[in-house]
Amino acid sequence: MKKKLYITLALCAFAHAFAWAQKATVTASESGKINVVVTSNAANGLQSLVDGAIENYNSANGTSFAAADVESLKVGGNVVALNVDFTKGAVSSIIDLITGDNGDDASYIWSKMRGTLKKLDLSSATFNAHFAMKGSSGDTIRLNVPINVLPPKAFWRGVDIDTDLAPTACERLKYGMSALEEVVLPSSLIGFNKSTIQSLGTMLKGLISDNALAEQVVKYITEDNADAFLGIGDYAFAHATSLKSVSIPYSALTPVTGIGAKAFYNNKALTSVKFEKSNTIFSKGKTGIKTICSKAFAHSGLTEVNLPQEVDSIAEGAFQNCSKLDAVNFEGNASAVRYIGNCAFMGTAISGIEFPAKVEHIGEEALRNCVSLSRVSILGTDSLWMGEKVFYGTPAMNGGTLICNRTTPPVAIALKKKTLLGGYDGTFAGLGSSKTATAVQHGTAITNAEKPVNETDGTLTIAVPEAALTAYLAADGWTDLLAEPAPAPTPGDVNDDGMVDVSDVTALINKILGTATFTDQACDINADTKVDVSDVTALINIILAN
Secondary structure (H helix, E strand, O other): OHHHHHHHHHHHHHHHHHHHHHHEEEEEOOOOOEEEEEOOOOOOOHHHHHHHHHHHHHHHHOOOOOHHHEEEEEEEEEEEEEEEEOOOOOOOOHHHHHHOOOOOHHHHHHHHHOOOOOEEEEEEEEEEEEEEEEOOOOOEEEEEEOOOOEOOOOOOOOOOOOOOOOOOHHHHHHHOOOOOOEEEOOOOOOOOOHHHHHHHHHHHHOOOOOHHHHHHHHHHHHHHOHHHHOEEOOOOOOOOOOOOEEEEOOOOOOOOOEEOOOOOOOOOOOOEEEEOOOOOOOOOOOOOOOEEOOOOOOOOOOOEEEEOOOOOEEOOOOOOOOOOOOEEEEOOOOOOOOEEOOOOOOOOOOOEEEEOOOOOEEOOOOOOOOOOOOEEEEOOOOOOEEOOOOOOOOHHHOOOEEEEOOOOOOEEOOOOEOOOOOOEOOOOOOOOOOOOOEEEEOOEEEEOOOOOOOOOOOOOEEEOOHHHHHHHHHOOOHHHHOOOOOOOOOOOOOOOOOOOOHHHHHHHHHHHHOOOOOOHHHHOOOOOOOOOHHHHHHHHHHHHHO
């Protein structure tokens, strides 16, 4: 009997080892770490598969690797990226909904591998949501739903402290997938529309016996946390400071509709993002992306971004402080973008930008501190509202060009002096001064009416439709930037006192001697592009002729 028992145990052990070999394999990497491939994964079983495969590898090779030594991980099958337990009473906060008890596959990868994992291949994976609820009989019901979205905080589980200006070292190292260089997302990744989200909430409600809890669950899913189902959730790869590139897949079923808030926040090495396009007959060339949420790529290393033509909203700070971003392209002749949020491109390296015709809103400080910005073009004839300090801190615009092709002047915030520190706000605060900032519109000189505190003089060229020039000159906000064309200076009136007399001769001589700073234009009497004694002779002749 004992011998038979031993044989049975041996067979079981063989079957167990064979199962590991079929579902998860481990190989050594060139760097002395390990690579793991999981070919099939039952819901919420990734940890046991990977740990078991590593244990078998160690036994066979006399090594002592652990999950923290995984350098490359490829996962096929189900991956639980959202684990929510509603059996413990009412959900008290949004973080409870998003992360639950952290007993999911994504949390395992994050907690065990975030310091070593360089490549994460999820191309063959299906993302699931795991819900635990109380049924009508009082029993616990566990439900795995193939949502195929990358939910909020999937690979970043810290508490957001919203460090907009300078993410702290503590925040980066403690919470980010700091070693991750490459991620491959599944082509099946989708985005839920409003009706699908509501259907999910209704289904879950029917499985929960506690009516109050059921209502709260539905509210969190359909209202408070709807952005979780865009396709790429909030903070999904936040602080993955080594991630170099990312490709957002296209699904023919229901494409990803948005990039969540801070999804790729502080990804310093991220130089490019690709939005994959459909090749099908009815949606050829489309991506499905409609929304770039708040600070989605802020503080990243992007150098260029090509925004798909379906994008209609770029939220607050979406590309804020991407200091290497020097090109923003709105794809297609009919770009759908209507909303540009506050600080959307603040602190970037762009030298020029062309806003599409359908843009209706350019938020406060949208282009603030873009120190290389020298050319802005605004297309189309639709209505447009522009916030305060859109161009503040853009020194290259004092010498640059502003083109607005709208026949109706965009609504601009009037320049006004603040009580605090005497600063100026308004849409065009920070552009030139009334003495030297001039612009040309179809040969008509236009001068700036105000000079904000501490701003340098410059020359801004402004182009507006000729037929709309009068309307622009009278429009709120624009009147701060534009004044009625100044009359041509009187020939010989060097000191600009309205008369041509001997005092102008004195002024001209002082200019030649270098003891006065009258303009070359006023002093070049004979129009030979030089200011010298021949101009004194020409000025005297003018006075004698009068």
